[in-house]
Amino acid sequence: DVKVTQSSRYLVKRTGEKVFLECVQDMDHENMFWYRQDPGLGLRLIYFSYDVKMKEKGDIPEGYSVSREKKERFSLILESASTNQTSMYLCASSFWGRAFATNEKLFFGSGTQLSVL
Amino acid sequence: DAKTTQPTSMDCAEGRAANLPCNHSTISGNEYVYWYRQIHSQGPQYIIHGLKNNETNEMASLIITEDRKSSTLILPHATLRDTAVYYCIVTLGGDKIIFGKGTRLHILP
Numbered sequence: 001d002v003k004v005t006q007s008s009r010y011l012v013k014r015t016g017e018k019v020f021l022e023c024v025q026d027m028d029h030e031n032m033f034w035y036r037q038d039p040g041l042g043l044r045l046i047y048f049s050y051d052v053k054m055k056e057k058g059d060i061p062e063g064y065s066v067s068r069e070k071k072e073r074f075s076l077i078l079e080s081a082s083t084n085q086t087s088m089y090l091c092a093s094s095f096w097g098r099a100f101a102t103n104e105k106l107f108f109g110s111g112t113q114l115s116v117l
Numbered sequence: 118d119a120k121t122t123q124p125t126s127m128d129c130a131e132g133r134a135a136n137l138p139c140n141h142s143t144i145s146g147n148e149y150v151y152w153y154r155q156i157h158s159q160g161p162q163y164i165i166h167g168l169k170n171n172e173t174n175e176m177a178s179l180i181i182t183e184d185r186k187s188s189t190l191i192l193p194h195a196t197l198r199d200t201a202v203y204y205c206i207v208t209l210g211g212d213k214i215i216f217g218k219g220t221r222l223h224i225l226p
Contacts, residue, residue: 004160033213035216043161043216044216045213045214045215045216048213048214056213059215094214104149104208105151106163107163110160111159
């Protein structure tokens with residue numbers, strides 16, 4: 001089975017801290033995604049990546065950056081955490097790159113609940 | 118913005134078929150329809166996808182209208198474990214995948 005592993009299930013940080021959320025997948029997937037999920041707002045795409053060192057902005061990239069130095073790892077970085085970044089963060093990966101979506105199944109991690117105090 | 122419209126919530130009696138509708142009137146010819154569900158406190162889980170033809174797997178069936186402007190996910194014999202938020206997504210592939218707010222399905226005992 002495909003496994004997408006997020007480094008922490010729960011995280012508590014202080015305002016202004018630099019926060020790293022790590023995600024690792026074990027199926028050699030090209031695509032990786034970071035979403036955040038808030039009550040009433042659903043899942044919103046922050047950033048995604050098609051390949052190593054590639055990144056694309058999603059719908060809400062402000063206040064975030066990402067790093068993809070290795071194919072299996074996609075990191076989400078909060079440069080200076082703020083209280084409005086308190087949220088559930090979900091990482092996902094999928095196999096198909098820039099092609100038709102014949103196999104664009106997304107595999108999600110269990111999520112990281114981040115609280116910024 | 119999501120390219121799909123789904124009802125906010127639905128109820129279904131345990132053991133009955135749950136039929137979840139989705140409108141995607143602006144779908145393009147190469148876009149696939151995908152369904153995911155999210156059980157409380159877990160990441161979303163893939164259910165099924167299709168392009169034009171109806172599809173069936175061990176979890177569900179997907180019925181896509183001939184004009185492809187809408188689809189229905191069918192859970193043939195709903196159980197309490199099927200209580201979840203169900204997301205309908207259209208995607209071309211190699212592109213950002215946008216989730217809407219989904220349908221909250223309540224299975225009633």
